[in-house]
Amino acid sequence: MMDPCGERVASAPLAGERPWSPQRRDPEPLMPIDNGSFSCLSEVDLFADLSPAEIEQMDRMAPSRSYSLGEMVFSQSQPVTALFILKKGRIRIFRVTEDGKALTMAILEPGAVFGEMMMVGQRMYDNYAEAIDDVEICLLNTADVERYLLADPRIAIRISRHLGQQVVRLEERLTDLALRPLQSRVCSTLLRLAEAARTPRFTHPTIRLSHDQLAGLLGATRESTSKTMSELASRGIIRQGRARVVILDADALGQLARQSN
Amino acid sequence: MMDPCGERVASAPLAGERPWSPQRRDPEPLMPIDNGSFSCLSEVDLFADLSPAEIEQMDRMAPSRSYSLGEMVFSQSQPVTALFILKKGRIRIFRVTEDGKALTMAILEPGAVFGEMMMVGQRMYDNYAEAIDDVEICLLNTADVERYLLADPRIAIRISRHLGQQVVRLEERLTDLALRPLQSRVCSTLLRLAEAARTPRFTHPTIRLSHDQLAGLLGATRESTSKTMSELASRGIIRQGRARVVILDADALGQLARQSN
DNA sequence: AGCGAACCGTACGCCAGATCACAGTTCTCA
DNA sequence: TGAGAACTGTGATCTGGCGTACGGTTCGCT
Numbered sequence: 001m002m003d004p005c006g007e008r009v010a011s012a013p014l015a016g017e018r019p020w021s022p023q024r025r026d027p028e029p030l031m032p033i034d035n036g037s038f039s040c041l042s043e044v045d046l047f048a049d050l051s052p053a054e055i056e057q058m059d060r061m062a063p064s065r066s067y068s069l070g071e072m073v074f075s076q077s078q079p080v081t082a083l084f085i086l087k088k089g090r091i092r093i094f095r096v097t098e099d100g101k102a103l104t105m106a107i108l109e110p111g112a113v114f115g116e117m118m119m120v121g122q123r124m125y126d127n128y129a130e131a132i133d134d135v136e137i138c139l140l141n142t143a144d145v146e147r148y149l150l151a152d153p154r155i156a157i158r159i160s161r162h163l164g165q166q167v168v169r170l171e172e173r174l175t176d177l178a179l180r181p182l183q184s185r186v187c188s189t190l191l192r193l194a195e196a197a198r199t200p201r202f203t204h205p206t207i208r209l210s211h212d213q214l215a216g217l218l219g220a221t222r223e224s225t226s227k228t229m230s231e232l233a234s235r236g237i238i239r240q241g242r243a244r245v246v247i248l249d250a251d252a253l254g255q256l257a258r259q260s261n
Numbered sequence: 262m263m264d265p266c267g268e269r270v271a272s273a274p275l276a277g278e279r280p281w282s283p284q285r286r287d288p289e290p291l292m293p294i295d296n297g298s299f300s301c302l303s304e305v306d307l308f309a310d311l312s313p314a315e316i317e318q319m320d321r322m323a324p325s326r327s328y329s330l331g332e333m334v335f336s337q338s339q340p341v342t343a344l345f346i347l348k349k350g351r352i353r354i355f356r357v358t359e360d361g362k363a364l365t366m367a368i369l370e371p372g373a374v375f376g377e378m379m380m381v382g383q384r385m386y387d388n389y390a391e392a393i394d395d396v397e398i399c400l401l402n403t404a405d406v407e408r409y410l411l412a413d414p415r416i417a418i419r420i421s422r423h424l425g426q427q428v429v430r431l432e433e434r435l436t437d438l439a440l441r442p443l444q445s446r447v448c449s450t451l452l453r454l455a456e457a458a459r460t461p462r463f464t465h466p467t468i469r470l471s472h473d474q475l476a477g478l479l480g481a482t483r484e485s486t487s488k489t490m491s492e493l494a495s496r497g498i499i500r501q502g503r504a505r506v507v508i509l510d511a512d513a514l515g516q517l518a519r520q521s522n
Numbered sequence: 523a524g525c526g527a528a529c530c531g532t533a534c535g536c537c538a539g540a541t542c543a544c545a546g547t548t549c550t551c552a
Numbered sequence: 553t554g555a556g557a558a559c560t561g562t563g564a565t566c567t568g569g570c571g572t573a574c575g576g577t578t579c580g581c582t
Contacts, residue, residue: 095436097521103439105432125429156417163424168386170431171366175356175387177438178364178480182539210559219439224539226560242548242559260358443569471529485569487530503529503578 041138044085046113046162049154058148064138073129073137083140086112089133094216095126104216107132107209109196113162132213177219180260185218186228188257190238193217194247205250210243232256302399305346307374307423310415319409325399334390334398343403347373350396355477356387365477368393368470370457374423393474438480441521446479447489449518451499455508466511471504493517 041047041059050058064087067073073084073091086108093114094104105127108114115124140148149155169192176185194205209217215225229245232238237253239246247253302308302316302323311319325348328334334345334352347369354375355365366388369375376385401409410416430453437446455466470478476486490506493499498514500507508514 095432097436097440098519099521101440101521103436105435125432127432150418151414153412153414153417156414156421157411160417160421160424163421163428167424167427167431170428170435171356171386171388174366174431174435174438174480175358175364177435179358179362212559219435221540222560223541223562227539227562230561240560258359260360260362473529482570483530484532484571488532488569491531501530 041085044111044113046155046158049152049158050148054148058140058144061144062138062140064136066134066136067131068134069131071131071135073131073135074124075128082142082145083113083115084137085140086110086114087136087138089131089135091135091137092130092132092213092216093127094130096128102216103219104213107193107196107213107217182218182220182224183228183231184257184259185220186214186225186232187253189214189217190245190247191250191253191257194250204239205247207245207247208243209245213243214245302346305372305374307416307419310413310419311409315409319401319405322405323399323401325397327395327397328392329395330392332392332396334392334396335385336389343406344374344376344401345398346401347371347375348397348399350392350394352396352398353391353393353474353477354388355391357389363477364480365474368454368457368474368478443479443481443485444489444492445518445520446481447475447486447493448514450475450479451506451508452511452514452518455511465500466508468506468508469504470506474504475506 041055041062042052047055047058062085066088088110090110091108091112091114092104093106093108094102096102114129149159172188176188180188190207193207193209197205197207199205211226211229212222214229215222218225229238229240232253233240235252237247237249237256239248302311302320303313308316308319323346328350349371351371352369352373352375353365354367354369355363357363375390410420433449437449441449451468454468454470458466458468460466472487472490473483475490476483479486490499490501493514494501496513498508498510498517500509
């Protein structure tokens with residue numbers, strides 16, 4: 001049902017008296033999303049230094065597994081063997097507390113390599129991994145890893161680079177969480193996600209996540225996240241669909257992300 | 262002045278009606294603290310794989326600098342050249358927002374190596390570094406680093422291991438900040454610090470930080486930090502001195518750290 | 523020996539965001 | 553085709569920790 005005074009809503013000033021007024025949502029699923037699957041090892045830039053022959057050989061040896069939406073890819077009980085490469089679908093890495101609250105550490109997109117830490121002596125510790133699409137991954141066991149990767153200094157450096165990137169990201173998230181209000185965190189998170197999900201050229205970046213999933217990433221509740229998102233939508237900065245967000249004005253997001261109160 | 266009903270305070274049950282009653286503080290500075298300086302490169306485990314000859318050679322080439330309490334070791338304006346090794350004193354790594362709020366990312370103790378990320382293509386980004394004691398560091402420039410480190414896969418792996426450790430730490434801090442109340446964060450932070458500051462055997466671990474500095478590490482205000490600390494002190498879990506905290510009951514801290522509300 | 527600076531305790535109002543509680547809408551799948 | 557599940561909107565209420573304010577104590581320096 002349309003608001004009787006729809007006119008006023010539509011033309012209300014940005015600092016209007018209805019802070020997050022109801023939005024008409026985006027109906028169109030637009031196009032059948034491309035999950036971008038690919039032949040296991042060739043496109044992963046961690047392996048860019050290997051010769052095609054080496055890659056092919058590893059590819060043959062790497063068993064692959066699939067999981068369907070909602071399945072756990074691993075948890076403490078199934079400790080991680082070695083190295084995963086995500087071929088298709090997305091995986092959510094998260095942690096939980098004793099009383100069931102969760103924070104998601106990352107949403108992995110196809111092409112992601114994870115579990116790198118183990119090869120340098122880390123465990124996945126308290127991290128869980130859950131498939132949030134139908135997922136296909138391939139596995140490299142410890143022996144393969146040592147043979148092909150640890151021996152090669154170029155690859156070791158690529159690993160370092162990757163970990164260094166993670167450190168930077170985490171430091172950013174930590175300061176944001178400590179020092180910035182929810183709205184800023186929403187904005188920077190959306191930007192980060194938009195850039196991770198390489199969308200086809202000439203279209204607005206689109207993020208295929210529900211408010212709930214976003215909230216998990218933000219360290220906030222679904223409710224406050226919804227509220228903030230509606231606010232952004234009402235300003236025309238984003239457009240919303242069911243479990244989808246379209247970034248319309250990335251610059252405005254950047255602006256708001258830098259706000260610290 | 263002693264509380265007139267001191268008896269009641271002293272024997273009050275833990276869940277007493279004066280949640281953070283005033284504490285007699287710890288007067289004794291005890292012993293003239295050992296800042297543990299050492300000959301630059303030999304004790305840094307990042308270089309454990311190098312031969313004594315190589316270490317000695319690097320040592321000769323590595324210029325060293327000193328800063329006094331409160332000085333900035335670097336900031337964006339003085340971009341980082343290469344690699345720092347902290348010989349003496351402590352350094353606080355932190356970030357600030359536009360409006361001046363700060364979060365400290367780490368307190369580095371002697372022996373710490375920092376700036377590793379740059380050698381693998383990172384910048385220090387928005388991090389500042391400030392000496393919180395009188396400090397002595399030595400520097401390795403890019404050329405040295407490439408010659409001695411990048412070439413050696415064993416060292417590359419050590420770097421990865423170190424970065425992996427940082428990732429784990431940061432993930433932990435992030436979840437704590439998102440999901441746990443202040444008291445738990447205080448407890449886990451104290452534990453983390455206690456284990457970093459390797460104290461002489463047979464003494465209680467001691468942390469030489471002010472409430473203010475702790476607060477910066479916690480993402481909280483000095484006031485709430487003080488309150489929580491006093492509470493812990495009144496329970497006999499820690500003892501307080503001016504800019505010093507002594508851990509009396511690490512197990513209790515561990516217990517409380519796991520609380521999520 | 524005395525003054526300013528750094529530290530610490532405490533208290534009270536306030537607010538962003540959590541919690542709880544529904545209602546409406548759009549999918550999915552039997 | 554219809555029942556349930558997943559997703560979202562929106563209020564009412566509560567609260568941990570922030571902001572602010574101020575007094576006391578200890579240290580370092582002149």
